[in-house]
Amino acid sequence: MVTRCTYCRKHKMGTSSLKREFVGCVIFMVFSTIWLVSYTDNTTLINMKTRVASSSVLLPSVAKKDIECPKVSLSKKPLPLTVLVSFPGSGNTWTRHLLEQMTGIATGSDFFDKNLEAGGFLGESKMNGSTIAVKTHDLYKPQSRKPLRDIKRAILIIRNPYNAMVADFNRHHSKSHVGIVALPVYIKNWNRHLSEWSRIWYSLNHSWITxxxxxxxIFYENLQKHLEQELTRLYSFLDDGSFHGNIQCALNNTEGNFHRNTSNNLPISFFYGDPDVRLMNRYIDVVDILLKKYNHSFFDISSYKMKLGYIHA
Structure with missing residues (x-):
């Protein structure tokens, strides 16, 4: 654009020619700007879709509002014991962050993770009424652990197991909630516990649903796409008059400190052979039936299923 207008000046064109060239420059600039905006938007969308495929968290675009949000703290009065349960890699840590921002009350856990405590989760390892919810990855066994015997209510997070298993593999082998491991680590360790992971995903969801x-x-994919709607469901479920929160506080701070930003750029289907897919798809079918039977079908988990032949459905 600049070169073309400079060319007009250098060659000392006549007034009418110069006007025509000037108008041409303006038109060229307008269409270039439109193209650039369109290209930027499309590129952003492509990048966002790529992040979903690589199992990283896609955070929805929400309008931030100027409101005063309380500092997260332990509850001074006892709250009903609520567990936040999920298969590892299903977004439990992210959901804890959202709950804390929304209610102003810390979340607990049934084990101690020093990295999460250092990252701001001050209720780490607490399993009592001082927290809004207690994180666990255990099956429903009310008699197995005394602190969690008196469970009043539970929030179950379900995520596409193919993505969840990759996410948890990255966490375990990178020793970090935000880490991504190199390809040689996958090649060496990936298949060791794959069938066991599939069985645990099924057993955990089965035990809590039934x-x-x-x-x-709560479905992880719904949290990604419809955050405000899902936060409303969470708030309504937890609201018994014992706390005063604000969904907007979570919408103002959606990400937290444990968002896995990077990707190994491998398609999710890279990790699963046909025998793995057959087994996992059968488990998905059974959990889908249970969700419908117990009136928890707010998301079509049949979309989780993968086609045979390394092609993601």
């Missing part, structure tokens, strides 16, 4: 009466099921 045995816990006061249960709210």
């Amino acid at each position: 045995q816990m009466d006061n249960l709210l099921v």
Whole structure:
């Protein structure tokens, strides 16, 4: 654009020619600007889709509002014991962050993670009424652990198991909630526990769906796409008058400190052979039936299923 207008000046064109060239420059600049904006938007969308495929968290675009949000702290009065349960790699840590921002009350966990405590989760390892919810990856066994026997309600997070298993593999082998491991680590270690992971994903979801009466099921993919709607469901489920929160506080701070930003750029189907897919797809079918039977079907998990032949459905 600049070169073309400079050319007009250098060659001392006549007034009418110069005017025509000037108008041409303006038109060229307008269309270039439109193209650039369109290109930027499309590139952003492509990058966002790529991040989803690589199992990283896609955070929805929400309008931030100027409001005063309380500092997260432990509750001074006892709250009903609520567990936040999920298969590892399903977004439990992210959901804890959202709950804390939304309610102003810390979340606990049934084990101690020093990295999470250092990252701001001050309720780490607390399993009592001082927290809004207690993180666990255990199956529903109310008699197995004394601190969690008196569970009043539970929030179950379900994520596409193919993505969840890759996410948890990255966490375990990188020793970090935000780490990504190199390809040689996958090649060496990936297949060791794959069938066991599939069975645990199924067993955990089965136990909570079929045995816990006061249960709210949240789907990770819905959190990604419809955050405000899902936060409203969470707030309504937890709201018994014992706290005063604000959904907007979570919408103002959606990400937290443990967002896995990077990607190994491998398609999710890279990690699974046909025998793995057949087994996992059968588990998905059974969990889908259970969700419908117990009236928790707010998301079509049949979309989780992968086609045979390394092609993601």
